[in-house]
Amino acid sequence: MIVSIRKAAMIAAMAGALLATACSKPSEEASEARQEFNIGWSIYAGWMPWPYAQQAGIVKKWADKYGIKINIVQVNDYVESVNQYTAGKLDGVTVANMDALTIPAAGGKDTSAIIVGDYSNGNDGVMLKGSGDLKAIKGKQVNLVELSVSHYLLARALNSVGMTMRDVKTVNTADADIVGAFATPDVQAAVAWNPQLLAMKEQPGAREVFSSADIPGEIVDLLVVDTGTIKANPKLGKALAGIWYETVALMQQQDEAGKKARAAMAKLAGATPEAFDKQLKTTYLYADPKEAVAATSSPDLVTTMTRVRDFSFSKGLFQNAESADAVGMAFPGGKTLGDPQNVTLRFDESYMQLAADGKL
Structure with missing residues (x-):
């Protein structure tokens, strides 16, 4: 990896x-x-x-x-x-x-x-469990590396559907721990980059709902x-x-x-x-x-x-x-x-x- x-x-x-x-x-x-x-x-x-x-x-x-x-x-x-x-x-x-x-x-x-x-043309992505609709992230806790490009990507994703950072609660999670955290039942939303993102996509019920490919450049x-x-x-x-x-x-x-x-x-x-x-x-x-x-x-x-x-x-x-x-x-x-x-x-x-x- x-x-x-x-x-x-x-x-x-x-x-x-x-x-x-x-x-x-x-x-x-x-x-x-x-x-x-x-x-x-x-x-x-x-x-x-x-x-x-x-x-x-x-x-x-x-x-x-x-x-x-x-x-x-x-x-x-x-x-x-x-x-x-x-x-x-x-x-x-x-x-x-x-x-x-x-x-x-x-x-x-x-x-x-x-x-x-x-x-990044898809190297960074927002992941949800159980839904392919980004709007379903509202009110959820989102695990990510706070104040990183993942945080920036989340802000851009929320803006794209008329939401702001106030509509979610972020949980600071080290990049080394993000895959394991997303595998637990309590974590329903997360933002990550490759190679962790690729591993998270393989988890049951995981759906990518927004990525850096949606904000090219x-x-x-x-x-x-x-x-x-x-x-x-x-x-x-x-x-x-x-x-x-x-x-x-x-x-x-x-x-x-x-x-x-x-x-x-x-x-x-x-x-x-x-x-x-x-x-x-x-x-x-x-x-x-x-x-x-x-x-x-x-x-x-x-x-x-x-x-x-x-x-x-x-x-x-x-x-x-x-x-x-x-x-x-x-x-x-x-x-x-x-x-x-x-x-x-x-x-x-x-x-x-x-x-x-x-x-x-």
Whole structure:
């Protein structure tokens, strides 16, 4: 089974708050041209191209092209990987959009999302027992990892049928315990992500009533890097884009080479090839850089991040902020959201655009 990636954002935010004082917003002047970089990752279907690329020599190929060295570093715990990045121990990290906002960006670390890699297209779901109607969730207790993307998904699901979070009672349940909890008679509703979601679907009487496929493009997985570092070292961004698109193109192939690459990724993730392929089916990979640029430049991303930041602020994940506008975000075309004087999360399409233009 692939280890889960999205731990409670509350834990992450608390850790981020402790780190914030040590992680002042980097300035371009403070960053220097360097030759070696560390990029962190944790196990998730949409991020397995990174360790495979290292194993297959693709990382070295692109790093050598630009005269640099890139270390692809595994961190077993997802939140810990993001905290290490926030603390400056990693130059970049794989992270979901909500956590990029609530941990490093909200903590004051100027962060750039240079690769929009995929979105959850069914990897996250709302489960009910005994009914296939989402409205039947009203008044029930819902087990989930509170203040995580599961909590966000539940809020979006309820809104889709004219309800709010006040119509249910959430029960904080660790991702490691969610499958077992849902198997008990007392638990009638739950929200989870793969691989736990797949196991829950197999339980008698279980029905999925809403999933991330109903809100495509909202739970987005990114590669982010320190803004000062990438500005001082554009070769890093070019190499990372080259690595990503070469590797994803290979894993999309339906020939023997593609099958071998996916099997190797599955092994790195501790999964069988069959289980890994199931998770890929509910992960929409942006294999085409032109599509990734279009998604990053679309007004839909601003809408999504508005929803994400409003939800995060409502749950107290912006530390001591007085409004959801406290954390500024920048988007392609000069668009900003929130405080333009405090932009700490930037969606930078430039390296994906170089890949799309064949200029890497």
